[in-house]
Amino acid sequence: MSDPSDLISNQPPPPVPACTPTLPGFTCGLDATLRVIAGKWKPLIHYFLAQGGPTRYGELRRAIRDVSDKMLIQQLKELEADGLVKRTDYKEIPPRVDYSLTPLGVSLAQALVPLCTWGTENMAEVTRVFAQREAWNSMRKQQVD
Amino acid sequence: MSDPSDLISNQPPPPVPACTPTLPGFTCGLDATLRVIAGKWKPLIHYFLAQGGPTRYGELRRAIRDVSDKMLIQQLKELEADGLVKRTDYKEIPPRVDYSLTPLGVSLAQALVPLCTWGTENMAEVTRVFAQREAWNSMRKQQVD
DNA sequence: TTGGGCACTTACCAAAAGGTGCATACTTGT
DNA sequence: ACAAGTATGCACCTTTTGGTAAGTGCCCAA
Numbered sequence: 001m002s003d004p005s006d007l008i009s010n011q012p013p014p015p016v017p018a019c020t021p022t023l024p025g026f027t028c029g030l031d032a033t034l035r036v037i038a039g040k041w042k043p044l045i046h047y048f049l050a051q052g053g054p055t056r057y058g059e060l061r062r063a064i065r066d067v068s069d070k071m072l073i074q075q076l077k078e079l080e081a082d083g084l085v086k087r088t089d090y091k092e093i094p095p096r097v098d099y100s101l102t103p104l105g106v107s108l109a110q111a112l113v114p115l116c117t118w119g120t121e122n123m124a125e126v127t128r129v130f131a132q133r134e135a136w137n138s139m140r141k142q143q144v145d
Numbered sequence: 146m147s148d149p150s151d152l153i154s155n156q157p158p159p160p161v162p163a164c165t166p167t168l169p170g171f172t173c174g175l176d177a178t179l180r181v182i183a184g185k186w187k188p189l190i191h192y193f194l195a196q197g198g199p200t201r202y203g204e205l206r207r208a209i210r211d212v213s214d215k216m217l218i219q220q221l222k223e224l225e226a227d228g229l230v231k232r233t234d235y236k237e238i239p240p241r242v243d244y245s246l247t248p249l250g251v252s253l254a255q256a257l258v259p260l261c262t263w264g265t266e267n268m269a270e271v272t273r274v275f276a277q278r279e280a281w282n283s284m285r286k287q288q289v290d
Numbered sequence: 291t292t293g294g295g296c297a298c299t300t301a302c303c304a305a306a307a308g309g310t311g312c313a314t315a316c317t318t319g320t
Numbered sequence: 321a322c323a324a325g326t327a328t329g330c331a332c333c334t335t336t337t338g339g340t341a342a343g344t345g346c347c348c349a350a
Contacts, residue, residue, distance in 0.1 A: 029264025030188045030257060032271045038183065040338065043175045057297055068339065073298060082274050094296045094347055104267065111263035112175060118256035119174015122249065126177045129227050185308070202327055213309065218328060239317055239326040 036082050037108070041067050041075045046101070049085065050109040055098040084108060181227050182253070186212050186220045191246070194230065195254040200243040229253060 037043060044064050048054055054063045061072055076099060079085040084105035090096040101109065119126065182188060189209050193199055199208045206217055221244060224230040229250035235241040246254065264271065 028188070028192060029261040029266070029268060030192065031264065032268055033260045033264035034182070034188060035275070036271060037179070043179060047175065058295080061297090068341095069298065070300090070340085071338065074338090081278060083270060089297095095298080095345095097297065104270065107267075108263055111259040114256040114259055115178045116175040118253055119176065119178035121174070122252075123174055123177060125228060125249065126174075126181060130177075130180065133226060203325080206327095213311095214328070215310085215330090216308070219308090234327090237326095238315095240315095240328085242327060 033108070033111070036084065037112070039075050039078065041071055042079060043112075045072075045075060045079065045099075046084070046105070046109060046112070049099060049101045050106070055100055057097050057099070060099070079105075178253070178256070181229065182257070184220050184223065186216055187224060188257075190217075190220060190224065190244075191229070191250070191254060191257070194244060194246045195251070200245055202242050202244070205244070224250070 037046065041064060045060065048060060048063060054060050057072075057076075060076075061067065061069065064072070076085060076087070080087050080099075083102055086100050086102050088098050088100070090098075182191070186209060189212075190205065193205060193208055199205050202217075202221075205221075206212065206214065209217065221230060221232070225232050225244075228247055231245050231247050233243050233245070235243075
């Protein structure tokens with residue numbers, strides 16, 4: 001149904017294509033993709049793995065500031081379950097494990113590039129807006145007190 | 146925060162690569178971008194507005210199945226606050242309001258195209274994996290009972 | 291013997307996101 | 321008179337997500 005290339009076709013307004021989706025559970029390709037990379041640390045993990053950064057667990061742990069063991073493991077496991085990341089256990093003592101992107105992970109990384117670019121180009125705009133939103137949120141919180 | 150290099154500890158052995166958009170690597174803006182489109186209904190709203198679908202509130206409401214008034218309004222307001230969507234109130238009676246993408250919104254839509262494509266191309270893979278994950282989750286839940 | 295690093299695991303808790311349902315004010319159609 | 325449609329707002333609740341702190345078993349170095 002939702003061919004994403006329609007996203008930019010500024011063609012004449014077609015009759016409302018009633019959202020007939022969800023044969024498998026996703027409304028469109030975009031939806032599926034977002035569910036796969038949604039997660040507080042997944043973009044960063046992807047970022048490191050894609051550019052050949054740290055690959056061992058502990059390295060990732062130290063490279064990504066403020067991430068906890070629980071979260072890092074959790075997100076890595078999900079990425080692995082989703083087929084984006086491959087875990088290699090060398091079964092040594094002390095333990096040695098490293099992580100890398102699968103071909104699927106690499107292809108996703110490539111699809112993410114324009115999004116990264118957009119974010120960088122509009123960084124000022126986006127940060128400004130988020131600062132505003134958070135300021136407003138904290139105002140409301142203080143009124144509750 | 147939206148610049149990954151902020152999250153890198155410039156410390157240890159693996160020299161931290163600069164935040165430059167090398168080929169398979171992400172750029173700094175990925176995080177920022179994801180925060181802007183993260184939201185259960187935002188991709189769909191974007192989808193409809195980008196392709197010249199329904200623009201009036203009620204039309205969107207009917208086009209996106211299962212969305213509630215509260216959620217639709219909420220997400221529209223956030224998109225508006227983020228500068229991606231423009232709200233036009235015709236101040237008529239009965240009320241008439243429509244929504245459209247701003248230039249910024251259009252540019253984001255374009256950046257989203259590869260992501261949509263990836264999702265569609267790998268839909269089978271992704272759905273399979275998610276079905277598995279949910280099956281496993283519900284098994285754990287039943288064990289708790 | 292104590293302490294650290296390795297790669298996790300678990301139990302518990304807080305915050306955020308999402309959902310339900312009712313209410314508004316005004317008009318048109320029956 | 322009454323229902324239905326217009327675009328929202330609000331109170332309350334549940335689900336999902338993220339975070340903290342502690343513990344596991346193994347080994348090495350001081």
